[in-house]
Amino acid sequence: MDTIQKEKNIALIKDVLRNYLLEKGFRNTPERYTILEEIYSMDHHFNVDDLYLLMLQKKYHVSKATIYNTIEIFLDAGLIRKHQFGEKTLTSSSYEKSYFDKQHDHLVIYKKDSDKEIEEIIEFCDPRIQGIKEAIEEAFGVKIDSHSLYFYGTKND
Numbered sequence: 001m002d003t004i005q006k007e008k009n010i011a012l013i014k015d016v017l018r019n020y021l022l023e024k025g026f027r028n029t030p031e032r033y034t035i036l037e038e039i040y041s042m043d044h045h046f047n048v049d050d051l052y053l054l055m056l057q058k059k060y061h062v063s064k065a066t067i068y069n070t071i072e073i074f075l076d077a078g079l080i081r082k083h084q085f086g087e088k089t090l091t092s093s094s095y096e097k098s099y100f101d102k103q104h105d106h107l108v109i110y111k112k113d114s115d116k117e118i119e120e121i122i123e124f125c126d127p128r129i130q131g132i133k134e135a136i137e138e139a140f141g142v143k144i145d146s147h148s149l150y151f152y153g154t155k156n157d
Helices: 003-024 030-041 048-057 064-077 127-140
Strands: 080-083 094-097 105-110 118-124 150-154
Touching: 003 030, 003 064, 030 048, 030 064, 030 094, 048 064, 064 080
Parallel strands: 105 150
Antiparallel strands: 080 094, 105 118
């Protein structure tokens, strides 16, 4: 994606956030927009600790509590998506930007001989899954709005 398109995307998500904050009666703070820009400049999943360290490295002065609160706002606004990827604690949740992303699923690769330490997360889209979704909708008379599918494994030797 070129620089001009990235700038247009950032402007659009900032508008989405601005409208959401206005609609919900939340304060319109510069920290929220800075955090949003950092998230949308990433090309990978992240957790709060990663984001906090990135903000510190860039000399942004935001607390971890501010990041947690902002993450909740972004989730509700539909700007990010939350994943657990088999992690057991709330603080180990992973997130990804979601506003421009198409539906996709995840293959979680664990490091061999580890206690579920993640080596890699691969995003994929398989058109057969759309067919399964449509068959389920027809069989049960429902409209599926979204889904999440995770495969877990380790690499072959």
